[in-house]
Amino acid sequence: MCSFASNFRGAHLRLNRMITQQVRRAFVSSHRDRGRQKRDFRRLWITRINAATRIYKVFDSYSKLIHNLYKNELILNRKMLAQVAVLNPNNLYTISNKIKTIN
């Protein structure tokens, strides 16, 4: 446990009482935030996809894009879409065009 606390700050890594407390808190945070991490990243992807769809003007917003994705039974999830939006903006444009026309 002392090695787990070896990069804590001040008394939190030197004094036994503090080490036990702080290590416990660290584990609790870690457990709780593993669940939060999934939420946070999905939020980030949604914001990015929203921004990207508004640039290309094929769809007016993220909501319309997702609606059309579901209508056409595409299983691209938001993580992939967000990466596509950042790295390959043209691909996102073609995907959304394809969806719109198939519609």
Added chain:
Amino acid sequence: MAAAPPAFTGNLKKALAGLRRINLDGLRWRVFDAKGQVLGRLASQIAVVLQGKDKPTYAPHVENGDMCVVLNAKDISVTGRKMTDKIYYWHTGYIGHLKERRLKDQMERDPTEVIRKAVLRMLPRNRLRDDRDRKLRIFSGGEHPFHDRPLEPFVMPPRQVREMRPRARRALIRAQKKEQANRAAAESAKDEEDSKTAKAEVKV
């Protein structure tokens, strides 16, 4: 081919304040024209651009918004009776010192503060808020000292204006009819005068 841009009268120091602190590498300079725009609707668009939420590379811990230049702040419009009835309140910290100021008075003192308050209060209250404030430059007239930068005008999204309420519409129609009547009366009065002077000339 642009003619020499009008010389920037006004506080140059204030306009260029803190520009060095901002990392201006990939940022665009967006120009918002506030003439005739509704205050809150414009402010929400500015806030979105300022946070960088219109870029696919948005990250919440990084400040990546574009520079926003707002022109013609004194021509901003508000609906309803907000010009006289919207009051800005603030408390100085001393007991009993709740101060207030109306929109009208604020526009007389400093029209840029109106837009600045509106935008700042729409930004999230976190550590990036001050940096975003530094990226926002507001000018009450149409001149600005940033003519040597690559400026991009911002096109406001189309707005669905709500249909006028029946009472307001009736008031508007009454006002228009009154104006027409006044104009007709003025014209007829002018015609009479003209005919009188014509008669005078003829007599002479």
